[in-house]
Amino acid sequence: KQEVTQIPAALSVPEGENLVLNCSFTDSAIYNLQWFRQDPGKGLTSLLLIQSSQREQTSGRLNASLDKSSGRSTLYIAASQPGDSATYLCAVRMDSSYKLIFGSGTRLLVRP
Amino acid sequence: ETGVTQTPRHLVMGMTNKKSLKCEQHLGHNAMYWYKQSAKKPLELMFVYSLEERVENNSVPSRFSPECPNSSHLFLHLHTLQPEDSALYLCASSQDRSHSWLFFGSGTQLSVL
Numbered sequence: 001k002q003e004v005t006q007i008p009a010a011l012s013v014p015e016g017e018n019l020v021l022n023c024s025f026t027d028s029a030i031y032n033l034q035w036f037r038q039d040p041g042k043g044l045t046s047l048l049l050i051q052s053s054q055r056e057q058t059s060g061r062l063n064a065s066l067d068k069s070s071g072r073s074t075l076y077i078a079a080s081q082p083g084d085s086a087t088y089l090c091a092v093r094m095d096s097s098y099k100l101i102f103g104s105g106t107r108l109l110v111r112p
Numbered sequence: 113e114t115g116v117t118q119t120p121r122h123l124v125m126g127m128t129n130k131k132s133l134k135c136e137q138h139l140g141h142n143a144m145y146w147y148k149q150s151a152k153k154p155l156e157l158m159f160v161y162s163l164e165e166r167v168e169n170n171s172v173p174s175r176f177s178p179e180c181p182n183s184s185h186l187f188l189h190l191h192t193l194q195p196e197d198s199a200l201y202l203c204a205s206s207q208d209r210s211h212s213w214l215f216f217g218s219g220t221q222l223s224v225l
Contacts, residue, residue, distance in 0.1 A: 004154070034214065043116075043202055043216035044155075089155070091214075098143060098168055098209045102155040 002027045004092055006103035013080055014111050021075040021106045023090035028068045031093040034100065035064050035075050038087045047088075048075070080110045115139065118203050118217035125193065126225050133188040133220045135203030141215070142208055143167075144186040146178060149200040149219070161186060162209065193224045 003026045013019050023033070032051045036044040048057045048064040050073070056065040063076040073090055087107045091100040116137045125131050137144060146158040160168035161180040175197075177189040186203055203217040 036216075041200070041219075041221065043118075043218040044204075044214075046213045046215060049213050091155075098145070098160040098162070098206075099157050099170075100155075100214060104152075104154050 002030075002092065002094055002101050004090060004101050004103040006088075006090060006106050008106060009104065010107040010109075012109040012111060015080060015082060017080050017110075018076070018078050019080055019108075021077070021088050021108070023073040023075070023103055025071045025073075025092050025101075027094070028071050029094065030068065031095055031097075033064075033066055033073050033090060033092050035062075035073075036089045036091065038089060038105070040087075044089065077108075080108075082110045082112050084108060085110050116203055116205055116215050116217035118201075118220055120220055121218065122221045122223075124223045124225065125190070127193060127195075129193075130189070130191040132190065133201055133203075133222075135186040135188075135217055137184055137186075137203075137205040137215070139205055139207075139215060141205040141212075142183060143206045144180060144183075145204040145206075145214070146186065146188050147202040147204060147216075149202060151199075155202070158188075190222075193222075195224050198222055198224045 034049045035047040038044045050066040061078040066073045087105040089105040091102040143162045148156045158172045159178040164180045179187040200219045202219045206212045
């Protein structure tokens with residue numbers, strides 16, 4: 001059974017810092033992995049999607065990497081801003097099913 | 113209006129009430145989903161519809177009844193709920209099952225008294 005873990009559960013950093021959020025999964029036979037952002041009481045916003053054949057994806061200040069063999073993905077945020085404060089979730093899709101398996105998220109606070 | 117829209121945003125209901133949650137997507141996607149997000153628990157997939165046919169049902173209690181009348185609309189009918197059903201209910205859509213991104217609505221925050 002696939003399990004997705006995100007560490008740390010919460011993170012507080014000063015504005016301007018570069019930071020890394022971690023996601024690990026127990027079954028490396030994933031189809032793809034997606035990173036989301038969730039603001040309090042709101043839905044999820046898709047940030048990046050990495051197919052199993054890819055190593056990384058970039059969007060602006062965000063860079064996500066994928067190492068299937070070790071069961072890990074990282075989300076790198078450069079030059080963090082207070083507006084980046086949110087919960088970041090990763091989710092994996094196994095084979096070609098519809099089901100995404102989510103981690104519990106990392107709650108990020110960027111202090112001005 | 114674009115994206116995935118959910119109504120109502122907030123709902124308070126008693127255990128004997130019947131209510132429905134509505135979701136509409138304006139993205140031309142073929143698949144729609146209901147997810148449940150409880151406090152301190154990962155998102156749980158409840159139902160998936162692809163081209164109006166239910167393709168996944170994650171052992172959800174029968175007091176939750178989904179309906180997908182067309183590829184743009186999805187409902188979740190609620191009856192005889194329990195207080196532990198209080199949660200954020202999120203609707204999402206995707207173009208297909210494999211390569212595509214998942215887009216979420218803002219959710220309905222449900223409180224069962």
